[in-house]
Amino acid sequence: MKKIKMKAIIALCTVMLVVAGCQSVAGLELNSMIVKALKAETQESRGSVTLNIDFAEEAYEGLNDRERRMLELLSEVKIVIDSSKKENASRQSIDGALVLGDREVGFSFRQDEKQAVLQIDGLKRPVVIPLDEESLLGLGGDLVDGAPLDSVLEEAVAPVGEQVATDASTESVGDVAEELIDRVGGYWISNLPNATRLDVKPVTDDVYGGGKAAWQVDAGWQGMELFDWAQSYVKALIADPDGMHEMLNSLFEVFQDHPESGVTGEDGGPLLDSDKEAFVEEGTEAIGELLQETADSMQEAREAGGLEEMFSPASSVNVKLLLDGSLDIRKLDAALLWKPAVADADGEVFPISSVSLRIQSDSWNVNGAVSADRPAPSDKSWTMDRWVSNDAGSSRLLLDFDKSSDAYKLLKNDFQAGLQSAAFYSYGYYDSFISTPSGVTLVPLRTLADSFGATVAYDKARKKWRIDDGAKGRTIYVAKGSKVVYANGVKSQLSFPATVVDDALYVPARDFAKLFGASLKVNQSDYDYDRYLELQREVG
Secondary structure, eight states, rough: HHHHHHHHHHHHHHHHTSSOOOOBBBTTTHHHHHHHHHOSSSSSEEEEEEEEEOOOOOOOTOOOOOHHHHHHHHHHEEEEEEEEESSSSSSSEEEEEEEEEEEEEEEEEEOOOOOEEEEEETBSSOOEESHHHHHHHSSSSGSSSEEEEHHHHTTSSOOTOOOOOOOHHHHHHHHHHHHHHHHHHHHHTTTOOOSEEEEEEEEOBBBBBBOOHHHEEEEEETTTHHHHHHHHHHHHHHHHHHHHHHHHHHHHHHHOOOOGEEOOTTTTTTOGGGHHHHHHHHHHHHHHHHHHHHHHHHHHHHOOHHHHHOTTTEEEEEEEEEOOOOOOEEEEEEEEEOOSSSSSSSOOOSSSSEEEEEEEEEESTTOOOOOOOOOOOOOOOOTHHHSSSOOOTTHHHHHTTTSSSSHHHIIISSOOEEEEEEEEEEEEEETTTTEEEEEEEEHHHHHHHHHTTOEEEEETTTTEEEETTTTTTEEEEETTOOOOOEEEEEEEEEOOOEETTEEEEEEEEHHHHHHHEEEEEOOOSSGGGGOOOEEEEOOO
C-alpha cells in the first residue's frame, strides 16, 4: 500500500469520527438532533478539549534539553472553557485557558457587532479586532473581491459552510452560516450511519445549569469498526445523488439570497437563475469525483491488508450524550483513542505510541435569554498590526508580555520564540557568504538584518546605510567602501570595508555578529554544499 494513501485514509477517518450519528433509535431522530444543536441561536456552555500524545522513546533520541521539554509540553494540551455565552450570531463571550503541561495561559474573548477584544494573561494590553465592513475586507480569500462560481465550486468539495462573508457585518455572516447548516447541512448529516454500538435510554439525571436530562445516548466504535463506519458513510453519500443535487441547489440559493457573501456570476455580477444549472452540474461532478476517489482508496486499503494493525482493538471512539426533554444536548463526553498494534504500517519506527482526544461540554439556557459580556476596549489597546507589520517580529511579541507570566515563559523558554538565526552557504548558492583572500568572511547585510527582524534603509543625508535593530534597541550606520561603523553613536572599525557585490551590500560576518549580539558558528567541509556559517542570538 502506498504510504500517502494510508496517511490520507487515517486523516479522513479521524475527521469523520469526530461526529457520531444514527437514523432513529428509541424514537429519537439523532441526526435531526445534531442539526438542531448546530443551529442553536443562543446558549451558555462550559467544557474542555484535551489532547494527549504518548511519544515513544525513539521520539526523544538526539534531542537537547530544550527540545525534550517542548515535546513533553506537547504531550498534553488542554483547552478549558470556563464560560461561553452566545447571545446571537454576533455577540459572544468566552473565558478560558490554554494548558500545556505545567504552563497555563488564561484568556478572555468578547465580541459584538463592531469589534472583538482579546485579553491574554501576561499580555500587557488587550487586543482589539475590528469587525466592521471595512476591516473585514481582505479576510475571506476569493470572496473579498467577489468569487465567480467556478472558484466556489472548487471549494465545494470541502465541508459546506466554510465560505466566509467579508462584505458584511458579523450578524449577516452568522445568518448565512445558520442558513447553510439548515438548508445545506442535511446531506452531510442525514447520511451519517448508525454507530456500531448504540444505546438510548430514558433517564432523570440532573444536568449542569439546571433541569434534568430525559435521554442518555451512548455510541461507540472499536478497532476496525472505525474504518467500517467511515467507509459506509462515504458509500451512503455516493448513494444519495438526489440529496447531493438538493444540497447544491440550496447552496446556490443561499449565495443568491445573500449577495453580501461575495459570490458572483462569471461576469462578476449578481448570481442569476440561469447560473444555477451549471453550478449544480459542476458541483455534482466535483464532489462525486472526490467521494468516488475516497471510496476507491479505502477499498484498496482494505484489500491490501494491514488496516487491522492501524485500527487495532485498543483503538476506540466513545460518545455519551445527555438530552433534555426538548432534545437539546446538555452534556457531551466524547473520547477518541488511537493505538496502533505495530510501530508503523510501512515497517518504519513510528515515534508515537498512542493519541487520545477527549471533548467534554455542558450546555444550558439553549435558545433562551442569554446576555454575553461586552467588549471593553481602551485607548491603550493594541491591534494585530502591532505584530503582523512590526519589523521586530518575535522579539516584539515577547517584549509585550510580562516576563513573570506563563505565556512569556512558554514562548521564550519552552518554544524558543526569541531564537533568531541566519545561515549562509558558499558563494554561488542562495544567501551565500564570500571568503576574502585575507580570510575575512562577508555576508549580505539585508538578509542578515531581515533574519534578525531589523530594517535596512539608506540615509541620504548621512550617505550611509542605517540598520535599526528593534530587538536590541540599537541603530547602526555603515557606508559602502568604509571600515567605520557607528552603533548607537559609538564608533568602531570593521575588519573589512562594506562591499557591494551583485548589487548587494556585504559586511564582515564576525564584526556584525558582535554588533547584533549574536554567536557565530562556522561549519568547515571539503564540499561546497556542506560549508556554511550561522549567526544566532536570543532576544526578548
